[in-house]
Amino acid sequence: MSTTESAADVERPLRADAARNRELILQTARRCFAERGTSVTLNDIAHEAGVGVGTVYRRFADKDSLIEALxxxxxxxxxxxxxxxxxxxxxxxxxxxxxxxxxxxxxxxxxxxxxxxxxxxxxxxxxxxxxxxxxxxxxxxxxxxxxxxxxxxxxxxxxxxxxxxxxxxxxxxxxxxxxxxxxxxxxxxxxxxxxxxxxxxxxxxxxxxxxxxxxxxxx
The missing domain is CATH 1.10.357 (Tetracycline Repressor; domain 2)
Incomplete structure (x- = not known):
């Protein structure tokens, strides 16, 4: 099992708002990494996405997990x-x-x-x-x-x-x-x-x- 998602996340669909946040985080991370490289932090991504840092960490345990998802x-x-x-x-x-x-x-x-x-x-x-x-x-x-x-x-x-x-x-x-x-x-x-x-x-x-x-x- 990847650290990207818990077993429960895999087995049941995300709520609509959680799914939107996850996609927003991925899109923001893709853009930030493409423009600035992997030195970008999860805090940077949260700021760029307009969500709380806790929202990012609920979906991705660390930066490596987020990179793996991309x-x-x-x-x-x-x-x-x-x-x-x-x-x-x-x-x-x-x-x-x-x-x-x-x-x-x-x-x-x-x-x-x-x-x-x-x-x-x-x-x-x-x-x-x-x-x-x-x-x-x-x-x-x-x-x-x-x-x-x-x-x-x-x-x-x-x-x-x-x-x-x-x-x-x-x-x-x-x-x-x-x-x-x-x-x-x-x-x-x-x-x-x-x-x-x-x-x-x-x-x-x-x-x-x-x-x-x-x-x-x-x-």
Whole structure:
């Protein structure tokens, strides 16, 4: 059982007002995390939502519980993006569409990489969605690999760090040029999908444990 909801909450519908408050809290948290990252507190979210702090804590025991509740929607969106890309008949275009889709998602959502890293500690249903995403993206990359259009050694484990790189540009330029990230995302895409003869990448992707340490390291 997740800490997000009690067993009684799962077994019986919420009262109408409680359900409205829960949805309001989720919508507010989604916006606050997207705009400001996961440093936002439950007190901040309560203030932005116009509800008491106690109302937030009745529905979510802590910030991790609230983030977990938002994860399902994020993975649904990413899996939809992967399915859309997989429909592209050209292997290069399929991977390009997915990469740019994920970069666009991160440009809008500061909390994307951090919340996805947390997925391994979430409910089994969230872990399954993460695994499904990795499988879908793995197949897209494998098609590109078989067609000889992607750099040797590139795989899905590289994506969180590439997404973080694009996100840093998006965060730094949001006020001056909200679309500046696209220029640098294109540089990354061209590096992953070179038009010239394909060469290998140095080193190996970070594993999940090393990735979590890197993304949570102090500046």
């Amino acid at each position: 994860l399902a929607a994020k993975f649904e969106a990413l899996n939809d993006a992967a399915a859309l890309a997989a429909d592209e008949p050209d292997p290069r275009e399929a991977l390009r569409v997915y990469l740019m889709g994920v970069f666009a998602f991160r440009a809008r959502d500061r909390a994307l990489a951090d919340t996805i890293v947390r997925a391994g500690k979430g409910r089994p249903s969230i872990v399954r969605e993460r695994d499904r995403l990795e499988q879908q993206v793995g197949r897209i990359i494998e098609r590109a690999r078989e067609a000889g259009v992607v750099r040797v050694g590139f795989d899905h484990r590289d994506l969180p760090m590439l997404t973080t790189m694009v996100g840093a540009v998006a965060d730094a330029t949001r006020e001056t040029d909200p679309e500046a990230w696209r220029r640098y995302a294109q540089v990354i895409v061209d590096g992953v999908l070179p038009q010239a003869p394909v060469s290998g990448l140095p080193g190996t992707p970070l594993d999940r444990e090393a990735l979590e340490r890197a993304l949570h390291a102090s500046p």
